[in-house]
Amino acid sequence: MLQKAEKYSVIEMCPIRNVVARFGNKWSLIVILILSENEVVRFNELCRIIPDVSSKVLSGTLKALEADGLVIRKVYPVVPPKVEYSLTEMGTSLVPFIVQLTEWAQANMNSILKHREQYTG
Amino acid sequence: MLQKAEKYSVIEMCPIRNVVARFGNKWSLIVILILSENEVVRFNELCRIIPDVSSKVLSGTLKALEADGLVIRKVYPVVPPKVEYSLTEMGTSLVPFIVQLTEWAQANMNSILKHREQYTG
DNA sequence: CGGCATCCAGCCGGATACTG
DNA sequence: CAGTATCCGGCTGGATGCCG
Numbered sequence: 001m002l003q004k005a006e007k008y009s010v011i012e013m014c015p016i017r018n019v020v021a022r023f024g025n026k027w028s029l030i031v032i033l034i035l036s037e038n039e040v041v042r043f044n045e046l047c048r049i050i051p052d053v054s055s056k057v058l059s060g061t062l063k064a065l066e067a068d069g070l071v072i073r074k075v076y077p078v079v080p081p082k083v084e085y086s087l088t089e090m091g092t093s094l095v096p097f098i099v100q101l102t103e104w105a106q107a108n109m110n111s112i113l114k115h116r117e118q119y120t121g
Numbered sequence: 122m123l124q125k126a127e128k129y130s131v132i133e134m135c136p137i138r139n140v141v142a143r144f145g146n147k148w149s150l151i152v153i154l155i156l157s158e159n160e161v162v163r164f165n166e167l168c169r170i171i172p173d174v175s176s177k178v179l180s181g182t183l184k185a186l187e188a189d190g191l192v193i194r195k196v197y198p199v200v201p202p203k204v205e206y207s208l209t210e211m212g213t214s215l216v217p218f219i220v221q222l223t224e225w226a227q228a229n230m231n232s233i234l235k236h237r238e239q240y241t242g
Numbered sequence: 243c244g245g246c247a248t249c250c251a252g253c254c255g256g257a258t259a260c261t262g
Numbered sequence: 263c264a265g266t267a268t269c270c271g272g273c274t275g276g277a278t279g280c281c282g
Contacts, residue, residue: 023145025274026274043244055244058245060275067236067240069235100218104214105137112191121188168264174255177257177266178256180265202263
């Protein structure tokens with residue numbers, strides 16, 4: 001305790017920072033949640049479901065999740081192209097924790113918002 | 122399902138995005154974890170414990186957490202100044218979920234790293 | 243349909259220096 | 263000791279346009 005926390009030092013070695021660096025962006029969690037609710041979703045479906053995301057950013061988000069082994073990208077060699085996204089087993093195993101976090105957020109959101117507006121920095 | 126997800130629309134109304142917008146930054150989770158392990162920590166202790174954080178960024182992080190009602194900032198009117206940070210009840214209630222997330226990250230980090238290096242974008 | 247290329251603005255975090 | 267002030271570079275995310 002209270003000594004230099006080596007375990008938090010190198011971001012590549014730090015699970016928290018590693019995981020948060022991945023999910024801390026604007027859309028990753030929403031994508032995972034939607035995939036967990038729908039099993040298989042096409043690119044443009046995600047585009048429509050998620051409000052205000054550009055296709056460039058969405059594809060970047062999906063790529064990152066795919067690179068981590070959380071999401072599967074399945075391409076059908078047809079015209080017009082068809083691409084389906086789904087969660088891997090590892091991705092699915094993460095869902096319960098995200099859901100719990102979401103529930104906590106839901107339960108405490110009002111309190112947090114109230115604190116924020118009362119706060120005088 | 123597969124309809125415009127209003128629940129994710131407005132960030133102020135969306136618990137996930139609200140919570141992640143707050144913890145998705147570089148240091149918040151580490152600060153919360155350290156506070157959860159130590160009960161009361163002074164500013165400079167945090168500075169020393171956390172690697173590579175500047176005092177400006179740290180104070181910003183703490184302010185945000187304080188504004189949300191997750192962290193208490195207690196100032197002692199002495200010279201030199203003494204300020205103690207600790208978790209509120211709400212902050213403490215969040216810790217288990219973060220810990221779970223951390224454990225998931227720890228358990229899956231190797232797999233994630235392996236996927237990343239195998240991934241050819 | 244499912245992207246990528248390009249360009250661009252804003253924010254986040256870091257370095258340094260200074261203060262009550 | 264516990265910050266704030268200033269400056270700055272880089273990255274993230276968004277807009278637009280193009281392509282197989």
